[in-house]
Amino acid sequence: MSAIVVENLSRNFVTTTGTIRRTQKTVTALDNVSLAVEPGELFGLLGPNGAGKTTLTRILSTVLLPTSGRAEVLGLDVVRDTKKLRPRIGMVYGGERGLYWRLSGRDNIQYFADLYLVPPEVSRKRIPELLELVGLKDRAEERVEGYSRGMKQRLHIARGLINDPDVLFLDEPTIGLDPIAARELRTVIADLHKAGKTIFLTSHYMYEVDALCQRVAVVNKGQIVMTDTPSALKQLVANLEVVEVECLSVTPEAMSRLRAHPRVDAVHIDNRDQVQVLQIQAPGGVEFVPEFLQLLDGASIQKVVTRQPTLEDAYVKLLGKDALSV
């Protein structure tokens, strides 16, 4: 039996605009989504902002109801069987909200241990273990308001594990963290997976999904675009080479010329600090570097490298222009 089953799930939100003449608008956050996650699997849901990742996580963790379709976690219906399901799942949402800032880290975990009806003799043992796991043992008595963002996020993880859940939902857990804090958190997630937890991870960081997940579903505009292993997704771009051009002042016209080149499959532009990084996907791309640079006439070229494609390139190929919002 799969740990998570989602069949033809849709979710609409109704929003209202105007003050006197109010008009309603229906926004589709999830559109006929189907997927399955096996027990013990670390499954990733990858997509740009607004793709529907958080909505799906909220539905599976019983916070939201679907508009139509069906979803089961551990064989329990997320709409009807909430009483049986809630003690068996854990959820960790990204960001700094969701904690009692005026209380200590230990008080926060202890409170959720009580809410999840964890027996006192179990919580007495488990709370120090979890604080150790997330590296907060020495700061546990301090108020959360004094924690860094990374510490708050690690406290979220400890809180989400207090009931020793069979399935853990992690919604963009590394969002906004500095690279070191994000790497530490990924280590914690990998350890949890090794310990046998089923983990449903949403992210818009390709390398995170590539490093952690056994399978990944790419979601865009509420629909699943593709579900497979990270390496199978990379196969989509296996015959390509990626030319990365770090430059300044690239014009839209230059981008159009580049995209029109017969050997170019896709071009993704990434703004990093003050430079623009063009990722040009092309079979045998290395041979065409001089031509590409010629098409970028007017731009100030800083650096050119060629590399093998990654999951990010597969993602760019799958989502096209929508990948730009990542």
Add this chain to the structure above:
Amino acid sequence: MISNLPGLLRVTAASFKMQAKERATNQFFIGTLLITPVIFTILSVGTYIYGGRANFGLYAVIGAGMMGVWNANLWTSGRIVEGERRGGTLSMLVAAPTPFPVVLVGKSLSNAAASLISMAVTFATGLIVFRLPLDIANPFAFIVSLLLTLAAMTSFGLVLGAFFVLTRNAGAFIEVTNYPIFILSGLMFPLTILPLWLRPLSAALAPMWGNLALGTAAGLVAGNPWLIDLYLIGLSLVYLMIARPLFVRIEHRVRRDGSLEVF
């Protein structure tokens, strides 16, 4: 739910403790608990004394005390739900295995217990500022009535708390309803000056019956305080019976509308 009664009592106690700890770090709440009752007492008792009705002094002290209890209990209950929503914890509490009303009961009881401090401050103000003789005719009945009043107010807070989960303006709602509740419950002026058509509304309000029970136990109002205490118990049960299905429906509605995290 009954099968895990020890667990649910533990959640109530944990929520009680949690709220007390949070309150201890909130200077604004400490102000509500200690300063507001002084202001209410001075205004209320002063109005009667300078209006030539000094014999209403104790009545005014009890009324002011009840206003303090309302503020500390209901006002903060509204703030609890609003604060949880803003802090992002409301969705986690609703999605926890424990029914959310149990959490709210623990937190509201915590505020109710704190509101006893407010009542004590009121009596102390009456004694120190106005040198009012605080002769309570039946102290035992007074204490029982006070505890039952707190229980009724907590149950009433539970009904309101259900609506507070729906709205993102719980605090504003409480602000707007504060003085109408004070007037309708006879906390500021005797109920006899209210028009007849308004009185049925008063009968549904826990503060009105609490005030009456305390006034009767203090010997200010003719009647049997124990009978009014029975009414307070009945009223609490009615509130609880309303609150239970209300929370089930409201939880379904907020999950349907996706409004738990909107503020």
